[in-house]
Amino acid sequence: MKKLHLNNRAKWSKSIIFSLVFLVLGFMLSYSYSLSKSQEETGDFTGGAFFEQEEQYRKELIEQQERNKALREELGEKQAAVQKFEQSFLEGESHETDFAKEAEALRHALGLLPVQGSGLVVTLQDGAYNPDSVNPNDYIVHESHIFQVINELYISGAEAVSINGQRIHANSHIVCTGPVITVDGVQYPAPFIISAIGKPDVLASSMKLAGGVMDQLVNDNVVVTLDEGQTISMPAFLTES
């Protein structure tokens, strides 16, 4: 160990240089070691991660495609439904006016609308007092007479009928209460003016049939007057009473 005899300064500088050399050496060794190790790891890792990622992306893609397919099917269904709806709408449009007309006609038939038109007015009046007759029922107007007239008018195509201005409808009731007649709860005395809207000549001729309503009424001593030239207006049936 000759070097121990060198002076302190040289020794110190030498050991510093050596330590520097060894520092670099150690750094390089350990760094390359850790680098190769980490590269191996990362290589493995990146490879695995790559495949994993690819797998994941593939799965996602498949999912997306499936979803697209489902959505496309749904879209097709929806479009078909829309087309169907449009088709039905088109068909419905052509029917709409018919329906409206039908509704109008039905409303007329139900008496929900005021009507106006030509028709026939039949006036039934009690017969003149007959002293020979014991029973006054023989010469006054009964509900059956009114029924006969109304039925005859309806059969002959009357579209609307009213008694003394009271509209008759499907559920109307006509009751004979002594000398007066109750139509839907409203009492009317004679004479009874039965108005019917329809073809005036048809209505009149049907009334005047031989052995028909008119003859029967005359037979029962009822005074019947027919008036077929008027324009008749009827109010709407509103009250249910």
Added chain:
Amino acid sequence: MWLSVLGLLLGISLGLLTDMQIPSEYANYLSIAVLASLDTLFGGIRAHLQHMYDDKVFVSGFFFNIILAAGLAFLGVHLGIDLYLAAIFAFGVRLFQNIAVIRRLLLAKWTNKKETEESLG
């Protein structure tokens, strides 16, 4: 002596703790540099055993070889020639030679010592 051991430990710990990542193509340069430094180290040990050791030669050789090896590899990569193989070959051969010389010297020293002890004893 203890200062150089400390330097070695410090370098190792620094290298292990360094979390810096370099591209894989530069790892070649580092391995060549490591090889060069090892070669220089063993060359220094041999020179010491042969009583030819010189501080300046050792230190300058150490750093210069590292830089030269890395530079050669760099040049090789850019010229399309695998010059780092030449560096590895040269340093590898020299490393083995140095180690062989060191072994022989040590063996000779050991046998000499034994013989002298026996002769003395």
